[in-house]
Amino acid sequence: MTKKWDVIIVGGGLAGLVAANYLAKTDLSILVLEKGKKIGGRARTDCIRQQYLNLGPHALYKKGKAKLILEELDVELNGKSPKLGGILVEKNMEYTAPFTLLGIFSTSLLNWKERIEWARVLIKVILINTETLAQQTFEEWVQQTSDSEKVQSLFYLLGRLGTYCHASEKASAKIIVSHLKAVLSGVLYLDNGWQTIIDQLHNKAVISGVQIQTHKAIKQIDPIENDHFKLVLSNNEEFSGKYVLCTTAPHELNHMLGEKATLSQIDAFSKMTAVKGATIDVALTQLPNPKQLFAMGLTDPLYFSVHSSYARLSEDAKSAVLHVFRYYHPDEQIDGITVKNELEQFLEKMQPGWKNYVITSRFIPQINVNQRLPRIGDEQRLNRFKTEFPGLYIAGDWASLDSILSEGAVSSGKQAAEEIIKKEKS
Ligand SMILES: Cc1cc2nc3c(=O)[nH]c(=O)nc-3n(C[C@H](O)[C@H](O)[C@H](O)COP(=O)(O)OP(=O)(O)OC[C@H]3O[C@@H](n4cnc5c(N)ncnc54)[C@H](O)[C@@H]3O)c2cc1C
CATH class of the missing domain: 1.10.405 (Guanine Nucleotide Dissociation Inhibitor; domain 1)
Structure with a gap:
């Protein structure tokens, strides 16, 4: 007999873990299924050669709702605010x-x-x-x-x-x-990276009775009779839940619903395009130019920031951890090699000779920063979905009506949990 869970959360990123923590305050049985070998999604931090590398540059809004909600869940957020300074680069000229x-x-x-x-x-x-x-x-x-x-x-x-x-x-x-x-209003770079948020959310959820399983890729969400859902995994394992909260990307949700997805939903979700970029995450033994901590292209879509100048991002707190980022236009044809050269040249301009000091460095040619580029009219599209499948909820950085990034992920996670609790009480 498959156990029937009250709530199954698909995805163990910020949205899923925040929702799990709010739901854990009730008597509902909660299962989080994550397809990766680790939880955390795009908010995870990799510890490589004792250097803490976030997945690209990550900064938490100091006055944003994500911080408020995380604090409400007793998540400790240690770090410092970078100074709003640095330089802007345009056609080989540098400006304050x-x-x-x-x-x-x-x-x-x-x-x-x-x-x-x-x-x-x-x-x-x-x-x-x-x-x-x-x-x-x-x-x-x-x-x-x-x-x-x-x-x-x-x-x-x-x-x-x-x-x-x-x-x-x-x-x-x-x-x-x-x-x-x-x-x-300022941002925070977090000591030891965003993994600290994930680890705290994970531990609190587990202590409160939430079950979290990794290596579980859902391939099908099947709304069946009597108000419940059957979830089929890629290895054909099955789970059954009264409520399902999906935190994957919108096109993945369409895919999982298969022919049960309504035409209007397929149309709305397939029109959503992700906000994408490329990143080089680097740890150096020292900075060739310690005065250059932040730069952006004025018109070239480039970013450079030394996060370790404000946050502790290595075991010995001595090395320099920095990120160089290239923002993509959604219609852009992406050529990874060209972009890598572009990012390395930008870094060379800021930190000449940086390659002599590398502890570890990685290039990610394309990553979804936000699963939805926010457009006019998205609110109606998202609201319509909510009415189509009673019992199926969405959360994630694309699912919030009024915010994106971690702001959207965290607030929609909380909101979905509250909606489920309200429904259960009604
Ligand atoms: C380079 C970069 C820079 C960023 N910088 C910032 C920043 O400065 N400030 C900020 O606020 N935000 C930033 N973000 C955004 C922030 O990281 C994300 O918005 C947030 O982590 C998204 O959380 P989520 O839970 O919505 O999605 P995710 O983290 O993507 O979590 C979804 C989870 O679902 C899992 N999953 C997917 N499909 C399945 C399936 N079929 N079965 C089971 N599990 C599945 C995934 O593996 C993943 O773990 C940045 C992101 C990137 C990539």
């Missing part, structure tokens, strides 16, 4: 980044008129009610906000920094600007 008052006054990137304009629009961002931007793309909002090309470029850059989205003509202004507001 105008992200602080001092930066705005001292940068040679902007003339006086542009400095005043930039300061004015930054204040506007802080004060804006993002609900008023629901029907605009980020590009439309930027162009309407300032006529200055430099100021516009700075907004697109901040948009990339805060959301990883490099498609301002497609992305929803409401989501991008709300994340910009959060970025301007």
Whole structure:
């Protein structure tokens, strides 16, 4: 006889583990099934040669809802905030980044008129009610906000920094600007990486009775009669649950539902494209240029930051752990070799001779940073799904109506758990 679980959570990333922790406060029996050999998903940290490498650069919004929710679950978040400084690079020229008052006054990137304009629009961002931007793309909002090309470029850059989205003509202004507001309030680089969040969520869930199994790839979710679901794994093992919370990517959910997926859902989910990028994660014995800790391309979609200058990211806390990142446009043809060269050259510009100091380095040519590029109208698509399958819930960085990245993953995990608890009580 297959055991019937009250809740089966598909995926042991941030969303799944947050949901498991909230559900664990009830009497419901909870099973998390993760296809990987480890839990954590994209928030995991790999310890390689005693260096803690997140999967690309990871920064937690200091005033975001993910931090609040994690703290509500008693997750300790230790780390420091990077200074909002560094340089911007454009056509071999380097400029002080105008992200602080001092930066705005001292940068040679902007003339006086542009400095005043930039300061004015930054204040506007802080004060804006993002609900008023629901029907605009980020590009439309930027162009309407300032006529200055430099100021516009700075907004697109901040948009990339805060959301990883490099498609301002497609992305929803409401989501991008709300994340910009959060970025301007500061971020945290976490000691020992984001694995510390995963490990704490995992331990708390297990102590509260949640069962977590790895190496369990679900291939089919079958809504069957009497309000329950049959889950079939790739090895044909079967599990049965009253509620299913799916935290995989939207196209994977379509695939798992197979012919049970409705046409409108297939249509809505297959239109969702991921926010993608490439990363080089590096640990060096020392920095060739210790003063250069942060840089971005002004128009080239490139990022460089030394995370270990603020967070402890190696066993001996002596080495330098840094990330170099390339933001992708969704329509871009990706050539891994070219991108690797581009990232290495950018790093060479910031840290000349870095290759002489490498402890460990890895290049990931393509990774989904967020499973959904947030677009106008996504809210209706996501809401429609909720009504189609009673008992089947979604969470993950793509499933939140008003946020993306860890903000979306953590808040949708909490929300889905609360919806299940409410349904169970009704
Ligand atoms: C390079 C990079 C940089 C980032 N930087 C930031 C940042 O600075 N700030 C920020 O807030 N966020 C950042 N993020 C985003 C953040 O890491 C993710 O939004 C978050 O980790 C997503 O959590 P999730 O649970 O929604 O998805 P995931 O972490 O993807 O978890 C889903 C889990 O489901 C499992 N799964 C999938 N299919 C199946 C199946 N069929 N059966 C069983 N299990 C399955 C997967 O293996 C995975 O473990 C970044 C991400 C990347 C990749």
